Amino acid sequence: MIHARDLARSFKTKAGPVEAVKGLSLDVAEGELVAFLGPNGAGKSTSVRMLTTLLPPSSGSAMVAGCDIARDPAGVRKRIGYVGQGSGAGQYYKLRDELLTQGAAMRMHPADAKRRADALIDMLELTGMEDRIGTTLSGGQKRRLDVALGLMHSPTLLFLDEPSTGLDPHSRANLWEHVLKLRRETGMTIFLTTHYLEEADTMAERVMVMDNGQLIADDTPARLKANLAGDRITIGLANSDAAKAAELAQNLPQAREVAVGDSRVEVTVGEGEALLPEFIRRLHEVGVDIASANVRRPTLDDVFLGLTGRTLREAQGSVA
Template identity: 60%
Template sequence: MPRDARGMTNQMITARGLTKTFRAKGQEVAAVQGVDLSVAEGELVAFLGPNGAGKSTTVRMLTTLLPPTAGDAVVAGSDIRRDPAGVRRRIGYVGQGTSGGHTQRVRDELHAQGAFYGMGRRETRARAAELIDSLELGQVANRQVQSLSGGQKRRVDIALGLIHRPELLFLDEPSTGLDPHSRANLWEHIVDLRRETGTTIFLTTHYLDEADQLAERVMVMDEGRVIADDTAPALKQQLAGDRVTLAFGSATDAAAAAARVGGESHGAVVTVTAPDGDRALPRWIRELADAGLDVHAATHRPPTLDDVFLALTGRSLREEGAAAA
């Protein structure tokens, strides 16, 4: 969706000054500090941040699972403070490690979820059949949830979150723990459903490729504040250059090379940003060789969202995600 979509009147989420503090060891700890954000109808927004940044706390406030200490938000047309029940009727929420009752059959879980939302029996059964078909759960619909694979369970989670046709779907780390094939399969189904229904999606994820490929907009949160909010291409363009990596035979050579090319050395490796990495790289290799500094290996690539995250926070979200997996 275009950048100016947030200027439209059809906002699915509007939050102003959203704040949450907790009491810990006799002190007030601010988990979320004055967050302002907006999500337009139909957008898919990725919400990135390191562990402890305040992402989950923010999502829990927006979904009415946690009352804010200060600030306010309107979600799917209802105020989270004045009409939390109205919010819950209009949103779907898929948290981490849910999948309903483990001993229940998939079909029964969907029927129970529909009843929870006040749907009639006929409507619930029709909607469950529709989701079972669209999420390719037909072969497992009569099996107990506990017997399913990780990817199948997450598809059940998505179906549970969509049973009541929500206008807005919150997905909290939906593909964590899945193998690459299951991740790709899950997202194929989510993208297809969104294309068919136009559902707005608010996604938290550690997988930067998901945010880069799927989201129209990326928000970065750190230390309780939203510190960046734009399209993935626009965020990457702010870094103004390719990432060039040069490997040397020793840390001493790397330090000397870094001083010559204006980069940073980490052990025997130098990293440097160049507006034209493909042209700068061969020139640097020649100049360094003339100075007696032989490059053992070299690469260049365009900036990634992890580079953006590293520049903004000083940490690598990719490394954090790998550690959390």
């Protein structure tokens, strides 16, 4: 559904040219839900704008939904839906009229546009709001309207650019319930950017991480967490045998990082839950008394920290 090779984009500034994206290559298969992560200034938004034909690349190529972004941008736009960060609906227009206007912009037959608008209103639980104007809608209702606008022409590929930013937890969950239901019913491909890592972790089959204009990771959330972050085993000690415990920890399969305190030992491994019983058995064999033991599963923020030296939350607050 997306096949990009060596996409690059630079901008002219008073201080000289700035490379926002440096040779981006990626593939997204039909039906996938892919999360695209990165800090502010990483080139994430610029990449999405190139893939959606809103910004021409400086070099490189991409096929999106079967059309070349440079040679056939109109073909791309006919086949994709795009829900940007800001609301796409007018503040003083009726909800159903906005959908019909979007249908007209996509050159849909008026009768088809009416049927599609009514179906989306029902599907996204906007029934009863058809004649309400934008200023009277809640944040969650506005975002569901934005999704409806992006889906009016039944695209095969939907770009969601931080769709739930600014929503309260209930509205976020409600929005995702509707998006995932639509995906199950239509098999639509979704390309998601988000700052909410739990969304990427639970929703996406694949996660891509971008930093400094380049793609630095691309895999399933589970493999990224296992390979780049790892599980953290923490053993609380009832005696002062930290040195013995640390030596055993270093000899565990896939042991990466061992930290020793006065009454604890921590070790990062690939599969913590599987290794914990064996680790405890070995500690007992050498006479180390254990006060507590636990395994902490990694998060995608741990992955980002391992890749860049920053958590994603820290990166969002940094200057690009």
